[in-house]
Each structure stands twice: as C-alpha cells, then as structure tokens.
Amino acid sequence: MKKDYSRRSFIKNISLATFAALALSGCDTEAFDEFLQKNFKTLSKKEKDEIVKNLESKYKKKYGKEFHVSDKPAIDGTLFGYALDLSRCIGCRRCVYACVKENNQSRNPQIHYIEVLQMEKEKGIDFADSNAQYNPEKVPEKGYFYVPVQCQQCRKPQCVTVCPVRATWQEPDGIVVVDYNWCIGCRYCMAACPYGARHFNWGEPTLPVEEINPEMHYLGNRPRKKGVVEKCTFCIQRVREGKYPACVEICPVGARKFGNLLDPDSEIRYILENKRVLVLKQELNFQPKFYYFFGI
Amino acid sequence: MKDKFYGDINIPVILMILYIVLFWGCKNKIIENNEVYGGANGKAVNIMTQKAEEYAVEAPPFSDGIFPCTDCHKNLTPNPVRRVLVDWHDDISAMFNHDSENRWCLDCHDFKNRDYLRLASGKLLDFKESYKLCGQCHGEKYRDWKVGVHGKRTGEWNGKKEYLLCVNCHNPHSPIFKELKPEPPPVAQENIK
Amino acid sequence: MNFIRFITGSIKIVFQGSKTYYAWLILLLLLIIWGGFGYSGQLAHGLIQTHMRDSVSWAFYIGNFTFLVGVAAAAVMLVIPAYIYDWKPIKEIAIFGELLAVCSVIMCLSFIIVDIGNPLRFWHMLPLIGTLNFPSSMLSWDFFVLNIYLLLNLVVVTYLLYCIFYKIEYKKSFVLPLVLFSIPMAVAIHTTTAFLYNALPGRIFWNSALLAPRFLASAFCSGPAILLILFQILRKTTKFEIKDEAIWKIAELMVYAMFIYLFFTIAELFKEFYSGTEHILYWKYLLFGIGDHKEIVLYSWSSIIMGCIAFVLFLIPKTRKNFITLNIGAFLIYGSVYVEKGIALIIPAFTPDVLGQIYVYTPSMTEIRTAVMIFSLGFLLFTFLSKIAIAIVFDNYNIDSLTPKKRLSKQVQPLIL
Numbered sequence: 001m002k003k004d005y006s007r008r009s010f011i012k013n014i015s016l017a018t019f020a021a022l023a024l025s026g027c028d029t030e031a032f033d034e035f036l037q038k039n040f041k042t043l044s045k046k047e048k049d050e051i052v053k054n055l056e057s058k059y060k061k062k063y064g065k066e067f068h069v070s071d072k073p074a075i076d077g078t079l080f081g082y083a084l085d086l087s088r089c090i091g092c093r094r095c096v097y098a099c100v101k102e103n104n105q106s107r108n109p110q111i112h113y114i115e116v117l118q119m120e121k122e123k124g125i126d127f128a129d130s131n132a133q134y135n136p137e138k139v140p141e142k143g144y145f146y147v148p149v150q151c152q153q154c155r156k157p158q159c160v161t162v163c164p165v166r167a168t169w170q171e172p173d174g175i176v177v178v179d180y181n182w183c184i185g186c187r188y189c190m191a192a193c194p195y196g197a198r199h200f201n202w203g204e205p206t207l208p209v210e211e212i213n214p215e216m217h218y219l220g221n222r223p224r225k226k227g228v229v230e231k232c233t234f235c236i237q238r239v240r241e242g243k244y245p246a247c248v249e250i251c252p253v254g255a256r257k258f259g260n261l262l263d264p265d266s267e268i269r270y271i272l273e274n275k276r277v278l279v280l281k282q283e284l285n286f287q288p289k290f291y292y293f294f295g296i
Numbered sequence: 297m298k299d300k301f302y303g304d305i306n307i308p309v310i311l312m313i314l315y316i317v318l319f320w321g322c323k324n325k326i327i328e329n330n331e332v333y334g335g336a337n338g339k340a341v342n343i344m345t346q347k348a349e350e351y352a353v354e355a356p357p358f359s360d361g362i363f364p365c366t367d368c369h370k371n372l373t374p375n376p377v378r379r380v381l382v383d384w385h386d387d388i389s390a391m392f393n394h395d396s397e398n399r400w401c402l403d404c405h406d407f408k409n410r411d412y413l414r415l416a417s418g419k420l421l422d423f424k425e426s427y428k429l430c431g432q433c434h435g436e437k438y439r440d441w442k443v444g445v446h447g448k449r450t451g452e453w454n455g456k457k458e459y460l461l462c463v464n465c466h467n468p469h470s471p472i473f474k475e476l477k478p479e480p481p482p483v484a485q486e487n488i489k
Numbered sequence: 490m491n492f493i494r495f496i497t498g499s500i501k502i503v504f505q506g507s508k509t510y511y512a513w514l515i516l517l518l519l520l521i522i523w524g525g526f527g528y529s530g531q532l533a534h535g536l537i538q539t540h541m542r543d544s545v546s547w548a549f550y551i552g553n554f555t556f557l558v559g560v561a562a563a564a565v566m567l568v569i570p571a572y573i574y575d576w577k578p579i580k581e582i583a584i585f586g587e588l589l590a591v592c593s594v595i596m597c598l599s600f601i602i603v604d605i606g607n608p609l610r611f612w613h614m615l616p617l618i619g620t621l622n623f624p625s626s627m628l629s630w631d632f633f634v635l636n637i638y639l640l641l642n643l644v645v646v647t648y649l650l651y652c653i654f655y656k657i658e659y660k661k662s663f664v665l666p667l668v669l670f671s672i673p674m675a676v677a678i679h680t681t682t683a684f685l686y687n688a689l690p691g692r693i694f695w696n697s698a699l700l701a702p703r704f705l706a707s708a709f710c711s712g713p714a715i716l717l718i719l720f721q722i723l724r725k726t727t728k729f730e731i732k733d734e735a736i737w738k739i740a741e742l743m744v745y746a747m748f749i750y751l752f753f754t755i756a757e758l759f760k761e762f763y764s765g766t767e768h769i770l771y772w773k774y775l776l777f778g779i780g781d782h783k784e785i786v787l788y789s790w791s792s793i794i795m796g797c798i799a800f801v802l803f804l805i806p807k808t809r810k811n812f813i814t815l816n817i818g819a820f821l822i823y824g825s826v827y828v829e830k831g832i833a834l835i836i837p838a839f840t841p842d843v844l845g846q847i848y849v850y851t852p853s854m855t856e857i858r859t860a861v862m863i864f865s866l867g868f869l870l871f872t873f874l875s876k877i878a879i880a881i882v883f884d885n886y887n888i889d890s891l892t893p894k895k896r897l898s899k900q901v902q903p904l905i906l
Contacts, residue, residue, distance in 0.1 A: 035609065039620045085445075093479035109537060110483045115844060127845030128770055132482065138475035149844055158689065164628035165613040166620040182620075184613055185536075185606020188628050190546040194691025196843045200546060200606065202488070203537030226535040227606025242452040253473060254448030254460070266453070267444040275445070284690045295446060485542040485848040 040179040071218045072240045074173035081261040081268040085295040088255035091139045091146030095247035102246035103221040106205030113232040114150040151197035151232035152288030159189035177219035185227040201226045365410035393470040430462045499877045517869045524862025538855040544848035545839040549856045550604035552831035557593040558682045563712015564590035565675035587642045588874045594639040596867040627685040638674045694771035694838040703753045709746035711826035714819040728883045744803045775837040796825035
C-alpha cells in the first residue's frame with residue numbers, strides 16, 4: 001500500500017518535473033505530448049499518421065528542410081533476406097559510410113551499423129582473431145578475407161524477447177525495428193545480441209544538416225535522440241518502397257545481395273538454392289535471415 | 297491441366313520461332329539484333345528476354361579515338377602471327393594479363409573485321425555484347441551474372457533493375473579486380489567522447 | 490491517525506543525535522552532493538559521460554546493482570534461523586537484516602535508473618499504463634520480484650516496529666506468512682537477477698548453469714559480512730544489543746556459503762580450462778588478460794586472494810571467534826565479492842565483445858561519483874531507519890515518550906470544552 005502510494009507520487013513527481021522543465025525551456029506542449037506518446041505498435045493508423053505529420057513539421061522547423069516521414073507498413077507477402085558473398089568482399093568499407101549517410105546516423109559520437117572484420121584466411125571465420133581497425137593503403141590485403149557484420153535480422157531475435165517494454169519487435173516482413181520514442185535505453189538488447197548489431201546513442205547525436213537524408217521512415221532513419229538504441233533496418237525506408245538497401249547499391253564488387261525470401265524467383269532464393277550458405281554463430285539458433293556465401 | 301501445359305510451352309516455342317526467323321532474316325549480316333533492342337545508342341540492353349524489367353547499364357566508353365578500329369585497321373594487312381605489340385597497343389601488351397600465356401588479341405578480336413569480337417564458333421559479336429564472349433569461358437560466372445548473383449544490380453528488388461556488364465568492373469585485358477583504398481576504420485571506442 | 494503519529498515520532502528520532510551522528514550525516518550529505526553533481530552531468534550530456542560504449546554496454550552500474558541484489562538477499566540468512574527455528578539472539582537482529590534489505594533494494598532500483606538512457610520513460614515499464622514485456626523479458630521479472638521483495642520487507646519491518654512502538658502484541662498470523670514468503674522471494678530476486686544474464690547465449694561468459702547458484706552462494710557470503718560489521722559498529726556506538734553467539738552463528742553460516750561458492754567456482758574453472766574451447770577467452774581475459782590488455786587481472790586476483798584468506802579465517806574456529814580476525818575476514822570477503830560482482834562478473838562478458846574486439850573498460854569519474862551518490866543515499870536511509878529501529882527496539886522509545894506536553898494538552902482540551 002505504502003509502496004503503491006510512493007510509486008504514484010513518483011510518477012506525479014516525474015510529471016511535475018517534466019512540466020517544470022518544459023515550462024523553463026519554453027517548448028510548450030509538444031515535448032510533453034511526445035513524453036506521453038504511446039508505444040507505436042499500440043497506435044491506430046490515424047494516430048500514426050498524425051504523429052508522422054507532426055514529425056515532418058517538427059523536423060522542418062528544426063532543420064529548415066522538407067522531409068518526408070513514412071509509416072508505410074510491411075508489403076504483403078514479403079520476408080526480406082540478405083546474402084553476402086565472402087569471396088567477393090574486399091573490405092573497402094564503402095557500405096559502412098553509405099549506410100551512415102542513408103540512415104542519418106550520428107557522426108559524433110560515431111555510430112556505424114556495419115562493422116567490417118578482417119580475418120586471416122588460414123583461421124577461417126574466427127572473431128577472436130579478427131580486426132576491425134585495419135587500415136592499409138589498399139585492400140584486399142594478401143592472406144586476409146573480410147566479413148562485414150550488421151544486424152542479421154534473426155527469425156528468433158533475442159533482442160526482442162528481452163526488451164522489458166516491447167520497444168523493439170519484428171515486423172511482418174522480418175525486419176526488427178525499434179520505436180525510438182518508447183525505448184527506455186536499458187541496453188538489455190545490446191547484451192542479448194550476439195552480432196553487436198545494436199548501437200546506443202551515448203550522447204546527443206549530431207549530423208550535418210546538409211547531409212540529412214530527407215526520405216525517412218518512422219521505424220527507420222528518422223533522427224534519433226540520446227539515450228536510445230538503434231540498429232540496421234535493411235533501410236526500411238528504401239526496401240518498403242521497392243528499392244535495394246543502400247549498402248547493396250554502393251558495394252563496388254557486388255558482394256551484397258538482397259531480396260524477398262518468399263519469392264521463388266528472387267536473387268536471394270537463387271543463392272539459397274544454388275550456392276552453399278552459412279549463417280554466423282549458427283549454434284545459437286537465432287536463425288538469421290542474413291546469409292554468407294562463397295560465390296566463387 | 298491441358299491449358300496449363302500449353303501455357304507453359306507456348307512462350308519458349310514462340311521465342312524459338314522468333315529467334316529462328318530473326319536469325320535467318322539477318323544471317324547475311326552480323327547477328328547484332330538478336331537480343332538487342334532499345335535504341336541505337338546501345339543503352340538499355342535487355343539481357344533476359346523473360347524478364348522485361350532488367351536492364352544493363354551502358355558499357356564503359358572506349359579509350360579516346362580508338363573506335364571504330366577499322367579507321368586504322370582497314371589500311372593494315374592483318375598479321376595472324378602472335379607477337380608482342382610495339383608502337384601501337386603497347387599499353388595493352390604491357391598490362392595484358394588474361395591467360396596471357398595461351399591467348400592473345402585475335403582470340404577475342406576478329407581477324408578480319410576489327411570492329412567486332414568473335415566467339416570461338418566464329419560468330420561475330422558487337423562490343424555491346426562482350427559479356428557473351430566472357431561467358432564462353434566463364435560459363436559459371438555468366439550463369440550467376442544473368443541471375444544477378446555475380447556482379448552488381450541496382451534499382452528495385454521487386455522491379456526495375458540495372459545490371460553492370462562484365463567490362464564495367466573487369467578490364468578485359470587484365471580482368472582481376474583492382475585494389476581499392478579502404479574508407480577510414482571506425483573511431484576506436486576509447487576515443488568516442 | 491495512529492500511523493501518522495508513528496511516522497512523526499519516527500521522524501523526530503531521526504533528528505536527535507550526538508555530534509558524531511550529525512557529523513556522519515553531514516559527511517553523507519556532502520558525498521551525496523558531490524556525487525549528485527557528477528550525476529547531473531550525466532543527465533545533461535547522456536551516458537557518454539560514463540566509459541560504457543557499444544562493446545561494453547553494461548558495466549559498473551549494473552555490477553553494483555548485482556552486488557546489491559546479493560546484499561538484499563542476505564536478509565534471508567538471518568530470517569531463516571530467526572523465524573523458523575525461533576532462535577532468540579538472531580530474532581532481535583533480523584529486523585536489521587530486513588532494514589538492510591529495504592535499503593539495498595532501493596539502491597538497486599536507483600542503480601537501474603541511473604543506468605538507463607531515458608529515466609523519464611521509466612513509466613513504460615509500469616503495468617497497465619506501460620507495455621511491460623511480461624513474462625518474456627527477465628528484466629520485467631526482476632522488476633516484479635524486486636518490488637515485491639521491497640514491499641514485503643517494508644511491511645514486515647514497519648508493522649513490527651509499529652507494534653513495539655504502541656506496545657501491542659504483533660499478530661503472528663500476519664507476520665509469519667509474510668516472513669516465510671520473503672524467504673523464497675530473497676532466493677527469487679537473486680535467481681532472476683542471475684537469469685537476467687544467464688540465458689543470453691551470445692554472452693558465453695554468463696551462459697553457464699552454475700551462474701545462478703554461484704550468485705546465491707556469493708550473496709550469502711557478502712550480505713552477512715556487511716551485517717557482521719554493521720552490528721559491531723552499532724553495538725559499540727549505540728544501545729543496540731547483540732550476543733556474541735549470534736555473530737558467531739552468522740559467521741558459521743557464512744563458512745558454508747563460502748565453501749559452496751568456492752566449490753562452484755572451481756567446478757566452473759575446471760570445466761572451462763580442461764576443455765579449453767574458444768569459450769575460455771573470457772576467463773582468460775579475466776584471469777590473465779589478453780595480449781597487452783591486463784587491466785582487469787589485478788582486480789580478479791585480488792578478489793580471489795581476498796576470498797581465499799577470508800575462507801581460511803572463517804573456517805578455523807579460533808580465528809572465527811576472535812573478533813579481530815573475524816572482522817578482517819568479513820572485510821576481505823566483502824571486498825572479494827564486491828570486486829567479483831562489480832567488475833569480474835560483468836566486464837569479461839563484454840570483453841572481448843561479441844565480434845572479438847577488445848575495448849578496455851574502467852569506470853569513469855562520473856560513474857564513480859554517481860555510485861558514491863547512491864551508496865551515500867543508501868547509507869543515509871539505513872542510518873535513519875536503523876536509528877528509528879534501535880530507539881524503538883532497544884531504547885524503549887514508544888508512544889509514551891512522544892512529548893508528554895502534547896499528551897497533556899490533549900488531555901486538557903476536553904476539560905476546556
């Protein structure tokens with residue numbers, strides 16, 4: 001009883017504190033509405049559209065540019081899969097920076113969704129001996145191969161299971177997304193992810209206004225705030241419009257392949273059928289939809 | 297059942313007939329129009345006749361003033377003897393690294409008409425169709441490339457796509473993929489402040 | 490009405506004390522302010538002020554949280570003999586164990602709040618208005634059991650003190666079920682916290698079935714160690730009474746816990762090092778370092794050595810019953826478990842990270858200051874609560890000792906009417 005009381009007063013105090021903070025900063029009820037906004041998954045279509053509209057005008061005010069924020073749901077009959085040709089990748093990191101630009105990631109503190117690991121050919125895929133900091137004049141280096149790692153879009157994503165507030169979930173098209181307005185920043189998902197795919201905004205993210213990608217998705221590349229977790233969404237803002245993810249488009253060696261796993265004529269299905277594929281850390285049984293293969 | 301059977305068989309049959317008609321219609325000419333349509337400038341070459349929305353990008357341009365080859369070659373007497381080229385095309389000789397022990401220019405370039413490439417069968421190919429020449433040896437790559445597994449596709453995963461041709465990435469005279477300068481490594485986490 | 494008088498009476502006690510008492514309060518307040526400024530920096534600029542990064546995404550805060558869960562569970566060490574065997578000397582002090590549990594659970598929750606990126610969004614976890622991911626997320630379980638455990642201890646302690654304050658016989662039928670329930674709950678808070686880490690296959694270091702048992706065993710070492718020391722301090726400085734036998738009994742129970750803890754650890758180490766799979770990497774980092782990264786080795790070995798010495802001191806009856814060696818042992822085991830939980834349990838799970846990269850983590854000043862703030866707050870709370878409890882239990886501070894004047898005026902009033 002006593003506890004209930006104290007909890008209620010805790011919320012009350014917090015609300016009061018927020019109110020006070022808002023009154024001081026003079027940003028009226030907008031931030032308060034945001035504070036009270038419900039989990040995106042529980043919202044109706046109408047509420048979603050309204051939130052998205054408000055975001056557009058908010059971003060316009062903040063950055064002085066036109067933005068398009070989408071809340072487009074998954075396309076029926078799609079389950080996205082990805083394949084990466086280990087025999088092609090030369091470790092040039094073009095994908096890393098194309099991703100940063102496309103997805104409006106923070107430049108400082110730096111957030112990269114893709115980490116390219118250099119591994120010794122003699123040792124095979126061995127994370128313990130891998131090196132992410134390689135920086136020679138030219139790649140590929142003799143005796144090494146390269147394994148880019150990003151969100152593996154698991155079929156059984158433990159990051160989703162462990163989230164205490166259901167701020168992250170798997171969409172019908174298989175993309176695991178985060179509601180940046182609902183995430184409390186406990187980072188349990190980061191502890192759970194065996195691929196290091198989740199990234200935390202340790203500080204207030206910064207990105208140059210002229211480099212902001214104006215084509216946004218609510219669950220994807222809209223600007224984040226400090227204290228929330230973000231991750232690769234297969235460029236949800238692109239793939240739901242039918243486009244390839246940015247990392248696929250930039251790859252100079254064509255090592256990156258993307259498509260609909262439910263479409264028997266897709267590139268990805270061809271690879272599964274005709275190449276032998278592997279997934280990272282298969283023994284964990286997270287069942288990634290991100291496959292690695294040897295195209296040669 | 298019957299309908300379905302006919303539905304399945306019709307398209308290849310029609311294509312076959314079309315192919316034969318076209319082939320015979322143009323047999324005195326070089327078979328450049330076989331699977332090529334979409335403009336004289338060579339843009340938008342359709343490779344896969346079954347899929348209407350897959351397009352190859354334009355092949356990379358030739359070196360300045362080198363094409364048509366016949367501009368120079370028409371005045372020269374063809375010499376079929378394998379040799380190291382000096383004076384002309386010495387740059388290609390210098391870089392040539394494509395099974396160079398066993399092969400040289402005239403294994404791909406036509407002896408008589410230098411504006412065309414030539415398959416082993418003797419069939420002449422336009423430069424725009426160089427991928428067929430590549431595919432003659434690299435059959436597996438050719439097969440993978442046609443389905444979008446080897447090489448690069450851009451555009452839409454469920455719609456219009458653009459292919460790169462073999463020669464967009466590989467120099468035919470030295471096809472090994474060129475090394476690149478890597479983008480900078482991520483900021484070490486101890487330096488993120 | 491009675492309850493309010495009990496509360497006001499209690500508050501009154503808090504502000505009565507000697508100079509040393511006030512000096513202690515001022516010291517704690519200064520520490521809270523010093524730490525609070527550190528924490529305000531983190532609130533303003535984000536967790537970038539800590540040394541946690543993507544590779545090591547949980548660290549010192551969560552380590553402290555884990556340690557304090559252990560301390561909270563320690564109350565049960567006193568409750569079991571006190572209530573079940575009705576063993577008199579311990580029964581008197583069980584109340585202080587429960588007070589300690591209350592304070593440490595509050596500190597636990599504080600460490601969680603300072604660790605999360607959006608503390609204001611804490612309401613997303615609340616049932617009904619939020620979307621608590623129950624029962625999937627172990628964190629939601631932890632949230633439940635910690636709060637229930639807090640509530641249980643708070644109710645029992647308050648009720649018992651209230652009864653003594655009003656000199657009424659407490660209802661055994663009310664207290665006993667709650668107390669009995671608190672025993673499995675103490676095990677539950679510990680087990681769920683261990684399970685929080687345990688079932689993440691991506692974190693191989695934690696993915697051992699022995700994690701939860703080791704957790705419990707180490708908690709039953711460290712928690713009572715704090716109590717041992719606190720009881721002696723209280724006995725010297727206040728009217729708090731405790732018999733020597735009670736202290737020795739606690740020490741004896743600790744030996745069992747320490748033995749089990751040692752056995753589990755050896756079992757774990759044997760399995761890891763004899764099989765020598767790639768999973769050994771994290772233990773290697775902990776015990777020997779990897780390459781030039783040996784920063785953590787000092788901590789792990791100091792923890793091991795402290796633990797072993799403490800075990801020997803507690804094991805030999807002579808040293809166990811000598812208060813000097815007993816206290817040394819208590820400090821050593823406390824230190825050992827604190828280092829083990831605070832650093833040796835969390836950091837190696839993240840170093841090397843899941844992709845094999847090594848980021849060397851050591852706590853930043855902000856993290857230390859924030860931790861100091863929370864510990865000082867916890868100590869302050871414990872000081873207040875135990876002051877009240879000592880006054881009521883040992884000092885005969887009761888309803889009658891509430892200013893006689895007031896009672897007089899109350900009696901006078903009807904006369905005027």
